[in-house]
Amino acid sequence: MSHDGGMWLLAIGPAGAAGLYWGLYRYYRNTDKSHDFEHETAVEAKPITGSEKKVGEVKGTQETRIDGDNVAAYRKRVQRIQDNTS
Structure with missing residues (x-):
């Protein structure tokens, strides 16, 4: 009788x-889908x-x-580059 059957x-x-760790990391980080500020x-x-x-x-x-600060309005301060190559 072999006891090697339970090693798997x-x-x-x-x-x-x-x-599980890799899957959760990819799900929550979305590193391939996140905004790349320096390049975009x-x-x-x-x-x-x-x-x-x-x-x-x-x-x-x-x-x-x-008064009048725009700390929370980051969408107004930072805009994406428009690709005009059509």
């Missing part, structure tokens, strides 16, 4: 765990324009945010 059962545990977004440098005119002063404020 011991090998299934680590192989199954590795397969054009950021053009332009000369600085403006003046040295003082427009206002804030002293001793307790506000944690600046």
Whole structure:
């Protein structure tokens, strides 16, 4: 009577765990489908324009945010490159 028949059962545990880990990683990360900012977004440098005119002063404020900030509106700040090769 051979006891080697149960060895495949011991090998299934680590192989199954590795397969499950890989599957969950691919499902949640979507590395092949994610946005690649450095390659898909054009950021053009332009000369600085403006003046040295003082427009206002804030002293001793307790506000944690600046009025009119666009931190949450990232879709307005970053736009995809349009492919015009038709």
